[in-house]
Amino acid sequence: MSSTFQGRRARQPRQSPLRVAVIVVLLVAVFAVEWLATHHHDVAFASAPADYSGLVQLAPDEQGRCEQFQLDNMSGLMTPVGVARCDDVMTARPPDTEVYRRLNAIKRHFNPR
Secondary structure, rough: OHHHHHHHOOOOOOOHHHHHHHHHHHHHHHHHHHHHOOOOOOOOOOOOOOEEEEEEEEEOOOOEEEEEEEEOOOOEEEEEEEEHHHHHHOOOOOOHHHHHHHHHHHHHHHHHO
């Protein structure tokens, strides 16, 4: 009886070579992505000059005013410029319907008090 037990114990299932290869490839991919994410590479894009700066305008508030910020591409900082009247058709306030009143009520619920 003990010889049968020893015979079963000696035969352990082997890992298939395909499974080992897949695990190794996944580990290498994880390490490569981590290395790329933590090492900064200087990449120059021809389409956007480095000294580009622009104006960012937020959506209008309840009074129809839009906050504006100056974006500096070199530092990545946005500095407030002020509040301006939104006269653009694309940023015009939506009509006062029941759907928008409901959405505004939900928005006000989540605003910090």
